[in-house]
Amino acid sequence: MNIILVGPPGAGKGTLAERLIENKGFAHISTGQILREALANKTKVGLEAKEYMDRGELVPDEVVTRIVMEKLKEKEIQKAGFILDGFPRTINQAELLDKGLSSTSVRLDYVIYLEASEKTIIRRLSGRRICRGCGKNFNIYTMQPKKESLCDACGSELYQRDDDKEETVKNRLDVYKESTEPLIDYYRKKGILETFDGDKQIDDIYSDIMRVL
Ligand SMILES: [Zn+2]
Numbered sequence: 001m002n003i004i005l006v007g008p009p010g011a012g013k014g015t016l017a018e019r020l021i022e023n024k025g026f027a028h029i030s031t032g033q034i035l036r037e038a039l040a041n042k043t044k045v046g047l048e049a050k051e052y053m054d055r056g057e058l059v060p061d062e063v064v065t066r067i068v069m070e071k072l073k074e075k076e077i078q079k080a081g082f083i084l085d086g087f088p089r090t091i092n093q094a095e096l097l098d099k100g101l102s103s104t105s106v107r108l109d110y111v112i113y114l115e116a117s118e119k120t121i122i123r124r125l126s127g128r129r130i131c132r133g134c135g136k137n138f139n140i141y142t143m144q145p146k147k148e149s150l151c152d153a154c155g156s157e158l159y160q161r162d163d164d165k166e167e168t169v170k171n172r173l174d175v176y177k178e179s180t181e182p183l184i185d186y187y188r189k190k191g192i193l194e195t196f197d198g199d200k201q202i203d204d205i206y207s208d209i210m211r212v213l
Pocket of ligand 1: 132134135136151152154155156
């Protein structure tokens with residue numbers, strides 16, 4: 001079974017992907033990771049991507065899609081089934097992916113859409129605090145440390161990532177709404193979209209998903 005995860009930042013995609021991988025044996029396809037692999041292995045398309053990066057340019061969608069396709073076509077990945085997380089992010093990428101898939105026997109079974117309210121997202125992300133010592137995550141709203149600003153596990157100081165500051169979270173949400181949200185309709189029209197309530201606790205979201213898959 002092959003799955004794409006879509007949803008705003010903070011909807012729980014990462015945690016959910018981890019669970020599905022751990023419990024169901026899916027292969028995780030993260031574009032960042034496979035791009036690094038392609039660069040390290042100096043594959044043809046990896047070298048092409050490197051040219052753009054060396055010039056300080058974004059790797060074009062068409063090249064990223066080819067790197068993703070190379071990975072999806074691997075026997076082991078096909079056997080395990082994959083979870084694509086963080087790709088496609090735009091309609092253009094989705095169309096390129098469909099085009100790439102059409103010449104293979106690989107099919108997308110579900111697009112899992114985690115729908116979460118802005119309130120939930122801002123609480124989850126802007127409330128997140130990370131331990132400088134051991135990297136453990138806390139949340140000042142939902143998972144408070146026993147002592148303010150200190151890690152329960154190792155006693156080190158907690159900090160907030162720049163990415164999680166409220167202003168930045170709002171910008172990330174704007175980018176998501178503009179470029180990624182149109183994907184929801186795109187996949188709905190294809191009849192493979194399944195929507196889940198990302199405002200729920202992750203355990204409940206996971207059970208909801210298990211009822212559908
Ligand atoms: Zn710690």
